[in-house]
Amino acid sequence: MSSKTFATVLAAALGLTVLAACGTDSGDTAVDGKTVVKVSLEPGQDKSAVDAFTARVTQFEQANPGIDLAVQEFKWDPTKFTAQLAGGTLPDVLTVPFTDGRGLIERHQIADISADVAQLPYAGKFNPEVAKTGQDAQGKQEAIPIAAYTQALHYNRTLFKQAGLDPDKPPSTWDEVRAAAKQIAERTGAAGYAQMTKDNTGGWILVTQDYAFGGRTEKLDGDKATATVDTPQLRQVLQNLRAMRWDDNSMGANFLYDWNGINQDFAAGRIGMYVSGGGNYKDLLAQNAIKPADYGVTAVPLTGPDAGALGGGTLAVVNVKASKKTQAAAVKWIDFYYLRKLTDQAAAQADAKTNADAKQAVGSPELPVFDKATYDERLRWIGQYVNVPLSQMTPYTSRMFGRPLLPEPTRATQKVYGVLDTVVQKVLTDRDADVNALLADAQAQVQALLDRP
């Protein structure tokens, strides 16, 4: 073979290799006749958390020999979801916050698994308020609620002690929050109270506070939605924040926190108090290695007659692009991993033991996904494995039931949160920020969002 011919053949082979590589299909339907389901594991967890998850995967595969689970690291990020869906890189089972459930269902961006869900033995026992977050307009359960919570005020007990405050008597009014924040900042140098402000979390927390003062951000009348952002309640929230930031200087020096950032600084002992989901302890432990002795949590103070606690939670959903067979197998995994531990004694104890052995949090406070009786029964089942500092959570757990539970805004939720991010950032970074003007502007922007078809 002449060198020229050889070169030509080589180039052709290379070209074909590139073509072949680009055309290769990942083939996720079956291996050895098994149905492959890509299940999600939240990234950034420590080794023992991953071990606990892997153990559950093995247990499932042993119980379901026809299904092969492929673990994929995945964390819900609304900014990437559509691109991931279009690009085919989503796992088959993923978890999403209540916030986005309704939008995903309306846009048919997740699989309709209602027929498979209806087959589950406990399908009729879901807490109706919680179940609604995963239903379409006709009441079909397309997404499965797996966890629910109310927002809580997390606090650092060690900083409380250093500041001369009693960690067993955390603040129960917003005035007390302000006073405690001031005392912590003055005596320890840490931020007395900090707040998320970035990537739509600012809006999420601001709405929590608005609800806590008796406000709402939208008023629904049939299909018509009216923005109710420019209200005395939200004004009061912002004035309170402004006073803490500029008069008391008790909010530290970082005003661009997102969820991860504030968790990191809280676990590192740089923040006295902050508002976030009530079940946050397990994340703080798994991802930020918080010292259990530091941790305390109490209910968000409520002020005024219409005040309520913002609720939230997690839905398990199935990739709309998965085949029917994969969807059915995915529901089996959701049942096994997320739900049966809430309804079945053996499963609850197996899950709790696996997590406790891997030194993961067992027993973090949550709201019942099913009825209260099922919830209480589960707590009894797993009692011997509970390893979270329960007594330090009593200020929250003793008050989390029986408070008005309010859902997140339903229309254009993430975009409304985005508008409110700017408001809270402005108040915390500009001493001369005009709260009235900010609210009037936000009101117009939110109304424009609600008016969009």
Add this chain to the structure above:
Amino acid sequence: MTTAAPPRLADPPAPARERACRPRRTPLRWARRGGLAPVLFLLPALFVFGLFAWLPIGKSALMSFQRTNLVTAPEFVGLDNYRTVLTDPMFWTAVGNTGLFALLALLIGYPVPLALAVLMSEVRKGRGLFSALAYLPVVIPPVVAVLLWKVFYDAGPDGLFNKILGLVGIGPVPWLQSASTAMGSLVIEATWAAAGSTVIIYLAALTSVPPELYEAAELDGAGIRGKVWHVTLPHLRGVLLTTFILQIIGTTQVFLEPFLFTGGGPAHATTTILLLIYNYAFADSLGGDYGAATALSVLLAGTLAVFSAVFLRLTRSWSSS
């Protein structure tokens, strides 16, 4: 006397005659003569480049005239996306912020590498060490660099920079936490991160300056400033113009720093054009506005192309001299 006979009108012109004599170029003959090999060698590169560069560019341009959620079939909406972008109040905020970043980067980031290169070229010993030190920030992954600087920029009195400034009675400076200082903070980090590459380019260009010119300038009584002004800068003119336009194009497309440092905050003080494009597409992907994102991308690309063409045309005479 002999005279050359005038060419007959019927005769074909000489080149045409040659063509007629030459054997016809058939694809087979072209392939046998080795024409296929370069094409085959090019194919993988063309395929990859086409698939990953030109196809997305073309599709983006098309998408700027569509409304799509990437899942259901797109719908053509004419110039609606361009209208949406140009009437969005955030558009002018982003343009202003990007302009501010580019201006500050020009004031801070443009002269710093030049000054460093000139100083380093004057150093007799250890030039390699200084070059390595100048280039070191470039080899640090950008995300790592930003996370590092986030710690430096801690706005509390115990933050690294504030601690240092505190020694001379300045601060604490809010750095990223105030609309008035955030953009400057981004520019300082961006300059630190990018200066190394430009320093190396300038150092290479400086080696082409004949040393006897400096000797002549010294004999004429020129100091360092005089030598730089009358010898160095005129010789670097071509390189300076190139780095200038690259800097403008680069800074106009700034994304990493505002995205990672501030997310565009506080209160949109660092929302740049690219961050706005990102926000259009991804800030709420449940209803992501990919049409507006691509429309703004096309506008930015067009503006930069026109700017580059005009700039090169205006400065053609400078750079070639």
